[in-house]
Amino acid sequence: MSRNDEVARRLEEFADLLEAQGVEYKPNAYRRAAENVREYPEPIEALAKAGEDAVAEIDRVGDAIAAKIVEYVQTGGIEELDELREELPVDMGALTSVSGVGPKTVGTLYEELSITTLEELEAAAEAGEIREVKGFGAKTEENILDNIPFARKSQQRSRLGNARPVADDLLATLRESSAVETAETAGSIRRWRETVGDVDVLVASADGPAVLEAFAEWDAVDAVIESGTSKGSVRADGMRVDLRVVDPDEFGSALQYFTGSKDHNVHLRNLAIDRGLKMNEYGVFDVSDVDDPDAGQRVGERIAGETEAEMYDALDLPLVPPELREDRGEIEAAQSGDLPELVEPDDLRGDLHTHTDWSDGRDDIETMVAAAAERGYDYYAVTDHAAGPGVFGNAGLSDGEIREQADAVASVAEDVDLELFHGIEANIDSDGVVTTDDDVLAELDLVIASPHSALDQTGETATQRLCRAIEHPHVDVIGHPTGRIINSRPGLDVDVSRVVEAAADHGVALEVNANPARLDLADEPIRRCVETGVPIVVNTDAHSPGEFDYLRYGVHTARRGWAEAADVLNTWEGSAIRSFLES
Structure with a gap:
């Protein structure tokens, strides 16, 4: 995966810390450079390998910023950025997620009240301390307090636009492995929800250990959280990425199950029960003649599961597009033949x-x-x-x-x-x-x-x-x-x-x-x-x-x-x- 976005985020952090310290002009220069690095069509690491002059060919990337980019690509850090972090040890992302709180406000509140985290910001607002800071006042304090719950919620999920490129890069990497028969996203990212909790990827393979090895060697991995023979988790580009390997014959049922949503799946399982069927991540099973359908996940005669379409067909339904699977009437529309032909x-x-x-x-x-x-x-x-x-x-x-x-x-x-x-x-x-x-x-x-x-x-x-x-x-x-x-x-x-x-x-x-x-x-x-x-x-x-x-x-x-x-x-x-x- 190209490191352009990663480098751009470091430049944006540089800009925020400079702005928080009251530095003029430079923050905008770093932000403009970040925009152009992010959108540059070639991998920034290739330019960095060629040297500072090559990096400086990117529009609005001057010699000083080019030197920092090369330093980051070569060493994984920027000495001056580390110094800024030490001078201003704040959780900039969390604090600026509060509407109305920008880097300058963060800098002022750190200087006056030593606020470094969202929790400290909330405590100071509740104690009436922010209104006492010059340039703030009671109304500003009230607005900050009102906006903290939204900010806290926003920290729990990533924007789809940040998560999807990570998922796409992993899919491309996995599909190059001879051990992988099929790979696809699952969960909310496959349903294209506007935010996601983490990145879920599902792989069909008969060789789980080989897939997990390829996963751990993915060049975007920052840290391996856990790794087994059929499941693994890593930290990549600031997000948790979970991978699960399933038997190729059960890929369709697993994909349907792990795509969700939970409410959609519960509705489908209830329809299956009404038909004497058992529906789960391993397939659809006819349990009409089984004394104890709950005796195991694969009890009964398996009648579907190799493909997603089979899972829906077993319930006499057409395949429901992932984007619609929220239990908001899509199953009823499928039953009546009224599913929309969605725009492409x-x-x-x-x-x-x-x-x-x-x-x-x-x-x-x-x-x-x-x-x-x-x-x-x-x-x-x-x-x-x-x-x-x-x-x-x-x-x-x-x-x-x-x-x-x-x-x-x-x-x-x-x-x-x-x-x-x-x-x-x-x-x-x-x-x-x-x-x-x-x-x-x-x-x-x-x-x-x-x-x-x-x-x-x-x-x-x-x-x-x-x-x-x-x-x-x-x-x-x-x-x-x-x-x-x-x-x-x-x-x-x-x-x-x-x-x-x-x-x-x-x-x-x-x-x-x-x-x-x-x-x-x-x-x-x-x-x-x-x-x-x-x-x-x-x-x-x-x-x-x-x-x-x-x-x-x-x-x-x-x-x-x-x-x-x-x-x-x-x-x-x-x-x-x-x-x-x-x-």
């Missing part, structure tokens, strides 16, 4: 929410459009940030700059073989007002309106805010509707049914933002859209070509919401997209 990644024809270096993107229009064309898209939209509340720094475009960009997009469109839309990601202020001038919005192909500020609103205030934006005559899509960041902030707490009804009334689509830190809308609101007939649009919100790969996270989230291709706006032909935008 290849169904998407384009991306309608992306950014360039005109705002906060990292590449120019030509580069982004060329990358979209290379992916085979039929159409593509440039939708940079408009100036407004919540947009980081001065990244948003003024009304005049939006008009200038329209000419630039039109010029690029003349030389590419795909339909190019020019739009904007406008801002929804705290009252629901779309802050870009109406005359400018009227000139654009596409208007995405997104909340970027006041993301702690709840109830009627938050719901009315989105509904007011939906009612705007030029708004086509509501982008990342709640503004949540998984494991970092919960986002707007809205009445989903009312927002979806407003979108239906005004012909507005709701976005499924595929960035794995967002996945917003989430699965259950997506299902509400599907049931109501409101189009969803799966966008990557890409700020560089590498982020087009986020698409799969959005599509699988849409699948968890029971979405078929027709429910997703950007599976439509370009002419149908144009008609929707002009209606």
Whole structure:
């Protein structure tokens, strides 16, 4: 596995510690370098082997940072980073997971109150100590205390976007072993839940020890937790990874069982019992003539288990896609023949929410459009940030700059073989007002309106805010509707049914933002859209070509919401997209 992400995380830690100590400018330099290292298409370790000059060829990686990268790849550590950790011995990740607590706040609280952990932060807030620190106050202390439970919960599970690449790399490694017949993910990661507790992988093999040996030698392993002949666990990339080896004849039943969910499996087992069958990780067994069906796991005549499809067929059910296995009506739909034909990644024809270096993107229009064309898209939209509340720094475009960009997009469109839309990601202020001038919005192909500020609103205030934006005559899509960041902030707490009804009334689509830190809308609101007939649009919100790969996270989230291709706006032909935008 490439170590790019690992190195990027060290640079981000460097940035946080510098910022916590009040250092100017350098933190942003380290964060920009981290972004480009993470997205660099070649393994960073290969560049490091070639030397500092080779590493410094990465955009925004200067000589000093390049030297630290080479040091880390060669030694496994960075001396200066270790010194910073000693100077500021805090659990930065846990503390900054509290909404409103950034690295500077961590630094101040350490200096004033010696706070190093989430538990110490909570104790200080409960004791009223934080309000006494200059620049804080009672309201800040109250907000910190209110947000700690969410932060604590977020520390227990990893984002899917962090776990899935680890799983993919392990699968690729295992599939190279001659001892492995089949390998697949299981558990919540196979169901594409937005967060996972750990990474579960299942292998079919007749040689468990050889598989476990290959597992232990996987180059991503930081530590071996346990290793037997058929099961093992390691720590890799900050996550626990569990592997289980099963008999090839029982791989299908084991895969079904260990994929879950628990509620889905319990429902299936009850159906099996009603038919005189026993269903478990070893297969489906006919126990109708068995005196004691509980005498063992493999009691009775085995009638299914080699494949997952057999497991469902034994109950006269079609194979239920993993994303649906949450016991939310999927078994009843399978029984009645009403399972949806879920959208597939290849169904998407384009991306309608992306950014360039005109705002906060990292590449120019030509580069982004060329990358979209290379992916085979039929159409593509440039939708940079408009100036407004919540947009980081001065990244948003003024009304005049939006008009200038329209000419630039039109010029690029003349030389590419795909339909190019020019739009904007406008801002929804705290009252629901779309802050870009109406005359400018009227000139654009596409208007995405997104909340970027006041993301702690709840109830009627938050719901009315989105509904007011939906009612705007030029708004086509509501982008990342709640503004949540998984494991970092919960986002707007809205009445989903009312927002979806407003979108239906005004012909507005709701976005499924595929960035794995967002996945917003989430699965259950997506299902509400599907049931109501409101189009969803799966966008990557890409700020560089590498982020087009986020698409799969959005599509699988849409699948968890029971979405078929027709429910997703950007599976439509370009002419149908144009008609929707002009209606």
